[in-house]
Amino acid sequence: MSQETSVVGIGFLGEELEPSPVAIWVKDGIICSIEEQDKVPDQWILPGFFNAHTHIGDTVAMDTPVTGDLAAIVAPPDGIKHQILRRTSHDSLVSAMRATIGVMEECGTAGFADFREGGRTGVDALQEAAAGSSCRPLIFGRDGGELHADGFGISSVRDVADLERQVAEVRKTGGLVAIHAGERDA
Numbered sequence: 401m402s403q404e405t406s407v408v409g410i411g412f413l414g415e416e417l418e419p420s421p422v423a424i425w426v427k428d429g430i431i432c433s434i435e436e437q438d439k440v441p442d443q444w445i446l447p448g449f450f451n452a453h454t455h456i457g458d459t460v461a462m463d464t465p466v467t468g469d470l471a472a473i474v475a476p477p478d479g480i481k482h483q484i485l486r487r488t489s490h491d492s493l494v495s496a497m498r499a500t501i502g503v504m505e506e507c508g509t510a511g512f513a514d515f516r517e518g519g520r521t522g523v524d525a526l527q528e529a530a531a532g533s534s535c536r537p538l539i540f541g542r543d544g545g546e547l548h549a550d551g552f553g554i555s556s557v558r559d560v561a562d563l564e565r566q567v568a569e570v571r572k573t574g575g576l577v578a579i580h581a582g583e584r585d586a
Contacts, residue, residue, distance in 0.1 A: 404428075410442070497529035511538060514540065
């Protein structure tokens with residue numbers, strides 16, 4: 401059974417997000433038509449936001465004071481962040497990620513691309529945390545998680561010994577490849 405609904409207000413449309421008084425008709429989750437209106441309620445209609453680079457597992461240490469250079473803090477495998485993630489229980493990690501997803505959801509974020517540490521276990525934890533949420537993750541795994549995720553998240557080209565083989569393997573399965581550019585490789 402198909403479902404049709406409409407929303408009326410000030411729609412922010414097109415590449416420039418120009419405000420326009422509209423009625424937007426949606427059928428089965430797909431926008432079918434956008435009709436200009438003379439008078440609309442004072443409510444905004446915006447496209448969902450997408451956060452293109454997250455590490456939501458890091459929220460387990462969000463308020464932890466740290467000092468040091470970038471490598472000492474975040475570089476795998478022994479940066480402070482990775483030490484904290486290794487010591488964090490599965491339940492605590494899932495709970496922290498679920499809370500972060502909830503905040504994104506409340507702020508209008510429709511999805512996010514996450515560089516997921518922790519191999520397959522890290523990917524599974526994020527999938528568990530996101531279950532039932534309307535904020536959808538695009539998961540970039542590594543250290544064995546890349547074949548169980550949406551793709552391969554490369555920390556740095558310097559950190560992966562057999563990079564070309566791993567990229568080819570992920571692409572062969574239809575997976576995506578994402579890389580941190582500009583942090584240490586600039």
